[in-house]
Amino acid sequence: MxxxxxxxxxxxxxxxxxxxxxxxxxxxxxxxxxxxxxxxxxxxxxxxxxxxxxxxxxxxxxxxxxxxxxxxxxxxxxxxxxxxxxxxxxxxxxxxxxxxxxxxxxxxxxxxxxxxxxxxxxxxxxxxxxxxxxxxxxxxxxxxxxxxxxxxxxxxxxxxxxxxxxxAPLAVYGDYLIFSSATENRIMLNIGGIANFTFLPSAHSTGFFSSDVGPGNTLMDQFVQLKYPGRYYDENAAIASAGTVNTDLLKALLDHPFYKAEFPKTTGPELFSLDYLNDAMRRSTQHNLSNEDIMATLAMFSAKGIIQAIVESVKGRGEFEIYMSGGGMYNPLMVSYIEQYFGRKLKFTSDLGINPDAKEAVxxxxxxxxxxxxxxxxxxxxxxxxxxxxxxxxxxx
Structure with a gap:
């Protein structure tokens, strides 16, 4: 041999x-x-x-x-x-x-x-x-x-x-093997450049699945890198927190066939690029926004994509818990948008024994x-x- x-x-x-x-x-x-x-x-x-x-x-x-x-x-x-x-x-x-x-x-x-x-x-x-x-x-x-x-x-x-x-996403395999629960419906939410989640119904049900949901950090990171040379991301959402969400731009950002496609689906920065942002600004005639307002709107855009996906996936499935991982969990503004919608604090995979920063490598x-x-x-x-x-x-x- x-x-x-x-x-x-x-x-x-x-x-x-x-x-x-x-x-x-x-x-x-x-x-x-x-x-x-x-x-x-x-x-x-x-x-x-x-x-x-x-x-x-x-x-x-x-x-x-x-x-x-x-x-x-x-x-x-x-x-x-x-x-x-x-x-x-x-x-x-x-x-x-x-x-x-x-x-x-x-x-x-x-x-x-x-x-x-x-x-x-x-x-x-x-x-x-x-x-x-x-x-x-x-x-x-x-x-x-x-x-x-x-x-x-x-x-x-x-x-x-x-x-x-x-x-993609491949997280469904590890999420199912590591985090499945006999008693709790779980959403394993990973907010990286692209946000994805795995839905794990209780009792090891066969109804589990995983899907991308749209941008997590990628559009915000790209915009920061363009407008603030030498910076790679909006640390602690400092820029976005100083702005106001523009509802017209937000509506245009969410107006794409990807958000109407069935689960599971994947995407990437190839779609959600600065060209995507510029096209949404053109369609919404929002050309004179401050950097802060654009960043606040992009944070809400990422949060809305996550919220819509979770709501659709758990419809009629009872109570559930959300466990976060990925760099987006350090964006307090985006996380607050999600928490405000669901009316609760989000949990972390560390609550289940795995460091959320290490989760994907694991x-x-x-x-x-x-x-x-x-x-x-x-x-x-x-x-x-x-x-x-x-x-x-x-x-x-």
């Missing part, structure tokens, strides 16, 4: 597997690195997060990512180079963390790398006849595996598309654990939730 296959087979039957989960989102904040211990698989999975950190990206690297992100026309040479650069850079950051944590790479069984999304193109968005759903994440995993000496799983979204999905670590040691849990093979094993394997030798 090939040594790599033999090693992988041994990992699959270990009572405890150590897996590093990596996540880098569309906000380009940095790389989330979560070192997890897994016992079991499927609904019997026991997870312990031993270490977690976010390694901030420097401004030059962020600009490199922005130069090829969500653009129909980008520098192909730059994309090719960044594919290798990102993989190698991730490996360096992992090795730095392991040294700080006093852990040898040989003590880690697997790495699960989401990669860096540079374009997401579901059919309903690109509308090109004869072309399928598609998505592209770069950051080659062979570079990670070779440099760290650790088996690496990556490119999880491609299998989801091959099985009939749109490549979920990809779980997908790697399932690919190697699980795969027997049925997910119903419904639209958006095919029962498949995800992740391509890169060996270190």
């Amino acid at each position: 090939n040594k790599n296959i033999q090693n992988l087979a041994g990992i699959s039957v270990k009572p405890v597997r150590r897996v590093i989960g990596l996540m880098s989102g569309t906000s380009f904040d940095g790389l989330d690195i979560a070192l997890c211990e897994f016992r079991g698989s499927g609904l019997g999975t026991d997870i312990k997060v031993n270490n977690f950190v976010t390694r901030d990206y420097n401004s030059d690297f962020k600009e490199d990512l922005k130069s090829v992100f969500a653009k129909k026309f980008a520098d192909l040479e730059k994309i090719t180079l960044l594919n290798a650069v990102i993989g190698s850079y991730y490996a360096e950051l992992i090795l730095e963390c392991l040294e700080e944590w006093g852990i040898s790479p040989s003590e880690v069984d697997l790495i699960a790398s989401h990669g860096q999304t540079i374009f997401h193109a579901p059919k309903h968005q690109h509308r090109m006849r004869g072309y399928p759903n598609a998505t592209l994440q770069i950051g080659d995993a062979d570079h990670i595996a070779m440099k760290t000496g650790i088996i690496t799983l990556s490119d999880f979204r491609q299998k989801h598309i091959a099985a009939g999905g749109e490549g 979920l990809f670590a779980l997908l790697a654990n399932e690919a190697v040691a699980g795969g027997s849990t049925p997910f119903g093979d419904r639209p958006g939730v095919p029962t498949v094993s995800m992740g391509k394997i890169s060996f270190p030798q």
Whole structure:
């Protein structure tokens, strides 16, 4: 037997597997690195997060990512180079963390790398006849595996598309396995660049699903980066809190077929871009708004998309709780809009034992654990939730 296959087979039957989960989102904040211990698989999975950190990206690297992100026309040479650069850079950051944590790479069984999304193109968005759903994440995993000496799983979204999905959101798998409750209906709300949620009805019902709901931080971040050079986001919603929501602009922002499409659905900054904002301002004839008013309206726009999706998904399903994760949970204005509508304080995944900052990295670590040691849990093979094993394997030798 090939040594790599033999090693992988041994990992699959270990009572405890150590897996590093990596996540880098569309906000380009940095790389989330979560070192997890897994016992079991499927609904019997026991997870312990031993270490977690976010390694901030420097401004030059962020600009490199922005130069090829969500653009129909980008520098192909730059994309090719960044594919290798990102993989190698991730490996360096992992090795730095392991040294700080006093852990040898040989003590880690697997790495699960989401990669860096540079374009997401579901059919309903690109509308090109004869072309399928598609998505592209770069950051080659062979570079990670070779440099760290650790088996690496990556490119999880491609299998989801091959099985009939749109490549996102993948959180439904981990949310169902980790956060399902026998007694409580739960909304697992992740507010990243794009906001998505998983609806988990009580008693492990087959009615669970996950969907994108529209922009979370992405439009606000893009506007801040345009109008306030050197700033990447509206810290503590300071700009937006100084403004007033413009109802005409808000109505125009919400007037798009995406918001009328059935669940599940996906989207990205390819749609919700500054061009989208400018078009809404043109249609609403709101050309002379202050930056503060635009930001306040964008915060409400993100909140409204989230609220509408949750209301529709829980209609007739009884009481529920909302558990937040993602960078948007630090936007107090957007969160307050959501809380005011539902008349309650939102909870965090930390209330269920998982650091909300680490959640996405942990979920990809779980997908790697399932690919190697699980795969027997049925997910119903419904639209958006095919029962498949995800992740391509890169060996270190």
